[in-house]
Amino acid sequence: MARREAERDEVERPFIDQLVSMGWTHVHGPDLGAERSYDEVFLTKRLAAALTRVNRLAENGEEWVTGTQADRAIGNLRRAARNIAGRPLLAANRETTDLLLHGDLVKGDEVHHHGTDQKVHYIDWDIEDPERVQRNEFLVVDQFRVRAAGAGKDGEVVLDLVLFINGIPVAVVEAKSPDVKDPIGKAVRDLRAYTGNPLTDDGRKDKERPRGVPELFASAQLLIAACGETAALGTISAEEAHYAPWRSVTPDYRDDRALRRELEETRTADGRRLLEPGAELTEQHKLIAVVLKPENLLNVIRHYVFELPLKVKEGEPAKTVKTVCRHQQYRAVEKIVRKLRTGRSPLDAGAENDERGGVIWHTQGSGKSLTMAFLARRLHSSRDPELNRFTLLVVTDRTQLQDQLSAAVRVSGSDIGVATSQADLEGRLERAGRDGGRSVIFAMIQKYLGSIPGLGDTRGDDRALAEDFEQARERVAAGADPEEVADPKPDEATKRAARREFRECSDSPRVLVLVDEAHRSHTSVLHACLRDALPNAARIGFTGTPIMKGTRKTTGEIFGLEPGGGFLDEYRMREAERDKVVVPIRYEGRTGPAHVRDKRELDEKFEDLIAPLDGDARQRIRNRWAPPTGRDVAESTSMIRAKARDMLHHYVLGAMQFGFKAQVAAVSRRAAVLYRNALRDVRAELLARVRDEFGPEAQEALRQKRSEEYTRDELLLLRAWHYQELLRRIDFVPVISAGDEQKSGVWREWTDKDKQDEHVERFLEPFPDLPPDNPWEVVHGPAEHPVPEEAPVPAGGLNPWSAPGPSATVPAAKPPIAFLIVKSMLLTGFDAPIEQVLYLDRPIQDAELLQAVARVNRPSPGKEEGRVVDYYGVLNNLAVTLAAYQGAPPTLGATRLSDGLPALEEAADLVELFLVGLGVEDLSSRAKVSEAMLTLHDKEQRATFDRLLRKFMGALDRALPHEDALWQVPNAQSWTLLQKRVRRHYRDAPGGGFSVRGYGRKVRALIADHLELPEIEQAIAPVSILATDFDEIVDRIPDLRESAAEQVQALRYHLEERAQRDDRPVYRQLSKELEEVLREFDGRWDKIKERIGPLIERARDAEQPDSEVADLSPLEQRLYAQLGDRLSDHPSFAVPDTAFLRTLTQEVCAEIVDRVKLARYTGDDGDVAELQSHIWQRLRRAGLRAQQGGLGPLQGLSNSLAGYAQDHLESFRAEGRAQ
Structure with missing residues (x-):
């Protein structure tokens, strides 16, 4: 089946059939005929009719929009959509979207409106009324031809599917055959090209990309990439990584089986089933069934599409990105809405308690803040008065988390208020649920409750965490309830004391309380207070951490559980990793056990920590600290310095070279400050080593070695030399609470709230002027302050001998912060995608451990995993550190670095078996590589090789830098070299080139040099026959078959490219003669080479002007x-x-x-x-x-x-x- 036929029959037609079964109308693009011209993106006749149909008088339902008013509204919408010259598409889309959501103001009718201005609405958004939903026209057009403004026929493009509401294009679908390589990626790249704003890593030349028609996308809210087997949802500004499949069908359907039954029972007009029995229910089916159901599409566009601010460098203009909900966010919000509608409040007859609540357990990093924002928009923008009058009270227990949530919810458009005191909170709550009280209120109620276990103010808390950890372990060993030890519950007297702090503020049932971190036992205290202040409020608990068995009962009593004891919605770590909502976490241990059981074990731990020091230093420390306590060891300056050295080396060899940052969790506030000093000292030490030990002679000696033969120390010096300009500037900043030292001001730089906010903001900013990620380019040039001064500093790619740190020509006003050093602050609720590494040097357990580990799982461009490096042995024995989960510990969400080795070995075996099956067993010489290249002449075999190699390279990237993975580096180099030769020879990629951007950054850095060796590059012919050295390089190829095959592939590529650009008869004639030569002399390469030369010359002559x-x-x-x-x-x-x-x-x-x-x-x-x-x-x-x-x-x-x-x-x- 031809590719276009596969797209039509396997993707587009099933897509259209399912839409039609849900109430959509289908029109084939060319059949629109006189209804439109190709340079018009709106179906204006349909829109004019819809404006009359949608806008009606409230009192009697009569239509009131005149032709003049309709023309004015359409004209304003067209102007907004076409106003893209000189401004970004996103700005035009924002203006158009505002008109779609809120309508256009026109002069009202003298009779009905007494001449007052009225809103003309383009779409009826009332999803609660099925009759009003039907006033809208839902139209799908396939093969929709559109012409870019001011362009002619060469500016026309044909879109696979365009979805219209009332003649307004709101969604665009790009279909790709499931048989092509990376169909969803190709579809996304084409969609972004159509918007006129192609992806930066598209890789295609301008003439190879589809023409941009941004006018069509000025009103587009959703973009969908589909291939039949799956479909991904995005927006006009979404990067490829942000397009997400839709995996859920609830709450619209009970489960997947219910959707399957519906599709199997539904038939098209010609009698075909939408889904044959036994056929696979795909993610394309699910996305269409949920997102594109007419009332749901209105719901999604109105409530689940936002513009979010992006983090930019200081001094750069603000940027935003348009985002749409993911399936778990939509699912959770719609379940909450259903509970609010169907559940009984305490004021309803027969209700003993509020029945509208529940618990949302969505794993850390899965978008809880945005889920709350979507909920606020869903309620406050609803046409249903039962929903839009709700006041939302969001209760958090940390200032930073409150700031983060309030910033996220602010994009919902709801009024936001942050309670600054108990009196302020009570005043706001008095208006809750009443006219004029609709808003979102944020409060930290525990601040007003005094000293309550789990809630008390921990400012200046210098408890000995190591001793607390040991005491807790001993209590559990003696028979105490691990859960009570980990999270002690307040007693009834404490609850009664807390309840006296709050008075009743509002008895309205139109109040929804959202409690963040609902897994904590102190939630019962908050509940007691809120029950008095808001006796009839609904309550939803959010948690990103598994709830302990005992706490689950209490949590259920507060928020309510579903039948069978389940939560209202769950989204676990495995799902989040599959959806790429979070990145996988890998951990590695650096020391021994996490706790000290007896004197002997403490001595062993002590000796373990001082092992890196020389003999005299070890003895001095023994004399000073014997017998040491656990805290003595943790706060020892020498110990901290030794660990800081290892942390910095680990950082330079890993996260720093890719632009990511790190966090250190120390055992005490004092240790946090000591870590800052130690990190600064070992940084100076490393830079001194670069200056003294890595001069030109050392560099040249290292160049003579293969990269996989470098020792760790050699690689460390090389990386430090590359990034010395950045390494010299980065700062290491503690963020700790204030204590008794506050009066002296000794740690004010690290404890002052304003300074902390500034430090966090600077930490979240990207490093200035990171080197370009181009592993093939090496450009040498001087730096402003090179170390050593006489050494040339390269600037360019990622291979071991290109890519230094940022340029020193424009020094930052303030040093970039690379490390945040904390005790307890920022270990929970801190959302920092730029953070990749957590260095853990403190005891930590249970829920706090699960939350701390999740600090590094936020996705960011180029971030393929998070790392936890354990210096305290916390992760060595999860039965101890997760004891509170009583025999059923949850998934930690992190895997050991070594866990990836079996998968790496399996992937390597698959590549090797595939090549051996083709007779390729040796790639040690150029001749062997050439022979293997010619063996892979079949396109399907090349696709299989690409797929297996991609799997192997991914496994290698996940296993690095584990030393047992390094022995696979030679295989990676050999196989990617073969891939490069194959791609270039057969011109499979756009432009006939070769790129390894699909591989992980660690792998690319290791194979880059090998792929760019001069003897390799000189053996590969240029892509084009017009290159001046094409004949010279082809003539140097010793193998006759390879030489002739290179000429054949190059000529074929040239003729196909020219035929697409300028269909001249000479190209058609040459293509015909080429195929005749190949048929006549099949396999006789000497004859083929003899005949192919003149054809190449004629092709070149055709390029020469008369x-x-x-x-x-x-x-x-x-x-x-x-x-x-x-x-x-x-x-x-x-x-x-x-x-x-x-x-x-x-x-x-x-x-x-x-x-x-x-x-x-x-x-x-x-x-x-x-x-x-x-x-x-x-x-x-x-x-x-x-x-x-x-x-x-x-x-x-x-x-x-x-x-x-x-x-x-x-x-x-x-x-x-x-x-």
Whole structure:
């Protein structure tokens, strides 16, 4: 099946059939006919009819919009959509979206509105009323042709599917055959190209990408990439990584089986089932069934699409990105809405407690803040008065978390208030649920409750965490309840004391309390207070951490559990990793046990920690600290310095070179400050080593070694040399609470709230001017302050000998912060995608451990995993550190670095078995690689090789830098070299080139040098036969078969590319002769090489302009060739002489330019017909006559030239401007 047929039959047609079964109307694009012109993106006739249908008087339902008012509203919408010149598409989309959501203001009717201004709504958004939903027209158009503003036929593109509501394009679907490689990625890249804002890593040249038609996307809210087997949802500004599949069908369907039954029972107009029994229910089915159901689409566009601010470097203009909910966020919010609608409040008859609550357990990092924002928008933008009057009270227990949540919810458009005191909170709550009280209130209620276990103020808390950890372990060993030890519950007396702090503020049932971190036992205290302050409120608990068995009962009593004891919604770590909502976490241990059981174990731990020091230093520490306590060891300056050295080395070898940052969790506030000093000291030590030990001689010696042979210390010095400019500038900043030292101000820089906020903001900012991620380019140049001074500092890629740190030419005003050092602050609820490593040097257990580990799982471009490096042994024995979960410990969400080794070995075996199956067993020489390259002549085999190699490279990237993974690096180098040769030889990739951007960054850094060795590059022929050294390199290939095959592939690629750009007869003839040669001399490479040479020369000759027209413009030269080909190939015309053809070319070109440069020329059918008429007259005046056939041949020639002009309209217009 041809690719286009596969897209139509396996993707587009099932997509359309399912939409039609849900109430959509389908029209084939060309059948729209006179309803539109190609440069109009709106279906204005349908829109005008919808405006009359949608806008009705509230009192009697009569239509009131006149034709004049409809025209005005349509005109304003069209102007907003077309106003893209000189401003980003996102700005035009914002203006258009505002009109769609809120309507356009027009002068009202004198009779009905007494002349007052009224809103004309383009869409009826009332999803609660099925009859009003049906007032909208839902139309899907396939093969929708649209022309870019000001462009001609060469500016036209055909979209696979465009979804309209009332004639307004709101969604665009790009379909790809499931048989192509990476169909969803290809679809996303095409979608972004259509928007006129292609992805930065698209990799295709401008002429290879689809033409941009941004006007169509000015009103588009959703973009969908589909391939039949799956589909991914995104927006106009979403990166490829942000397109997400839709895996849930609840709450619209009970489960997947319910959707399957519906699809199996539904038949198309011609009797086909939407899903045959036994066929797979795909993610495309799910996305269509949920997102594109008419009322749901209205719901998603109105409530689940936001613009979010992006983090930018200091001094850069603000940026936003348009985002749409993921399936788990939509699912959770809609379940909450259903509970609010169907559950009983305490005021309803027969209700003993509130029945509208529940618990949302969504794993750490899965978008809880945005889920709350979507909920606020869903409630407050609803047309249902039962929903839009709700006041939301969001209760958090940390200031930083409150700031983060309030910033996220602010994009919902709801009024936001942050309670600054108990009196302020009570005043706000008095208006809750009443007229004028609709808002979102944030409060930290525990701040007003005094000293309550689990809630008390921990500012300046310098408890000995190590001793607390040991005491807790001993209590559990003695028989105490591990859960009570980990999270002690307040007693009844404490609850009663807390309840006296709050009075009743509102008895309205239109209050929804959202409690963050609902897994904590102190939630019962908050509940007691809130029950008094808001006795009839609904309550939803959010948690990102598994709830302990005992706490689960209490949590259920507070928020309510579903039948069977389940939560209202769950989204676990495994799902989040599969959806790429979070990145996987890997951990590695650096020391011994997490706790000290006895004197002998403490001594062993002590000796373990001082092992890196020399003998005299070890003895001095023994004398000072013997017998040491656990805290003594943890706060020892020498111990901290030794660990800080290891942390910095680990950071330089890993996260720093990719632009990521780190966090240190220390055992005490004092230890946090000591870590800052130690990290600064060991940084100076490392830079000194670079200066003294890594001069030109050391560098040259290292260049002589293969990268996989570098020792860890050699690689450390190399990386530090690369990134010395950044390494010199980075800062290490404690963020700790204030204590008794506050009066002296000794730690004010680290404890002051304003300074902490500034430090966190700087930590979240990217490093300044990171080197470009180009592993193939090596450019050498001087740095401003190189270390050592006489050593040249390269600037460029990621391979071991390119890519230094950022340029020193524009020093940052303040040093970039690379490390945050904390005790307890920022270990929970801190959302920092730029953080990749957590260095753990403190005891930590149970829920706090699960939350701390999740600090590094936030996704960020280029971040393929998070790392936890354990210096305290916390992760060595999860039965101890997660004891509170009583025999059923939850998944930690992190795996050991070594856990990836078996998968790596398996993936390597699969690649090796595949190659051996083809007879490829040795790639040690150039000749062997060439032989393997020719063996992979079958396209399907090449696709299989790519797939297996991609799996292997991914496994290698996940296992690195584990030393047992390094032995696979030679395989990675050999196999990617073969892949490079194969891709270049068969010209499989766009442009005929080769890129390994799909591989992990650690792997790319290791294979880059090998792929760019001069002896390798010099053996690979250029992509194009027009390259000056093509013949020279091909002639140097010793193997006759390889040499001839290279010529065949190069010529075939050249002819296919030229045929797409300029379909001249010479290219068609050469392609025909090439295939004849291959058929006639099948396998006889000497004969093929003998015949292929002249064909290549003729192809080159076709590129050379005739000497007679060398002085003409490039466009005139191309038109000269077109005219010559057309006249020579047509039997009715005599072969023209050069002088006549030259003159004729200039006259025809001038005629075309004169016509298309007119402002009124739009390129529609009438314009093209008029252009053809003028060309015909010009040909006649020039004296061109057909020898036979009358006027028909001349008519045909003028038609083809008008078509050529339209296909190259921009070139002819540019010619006019140049004149």
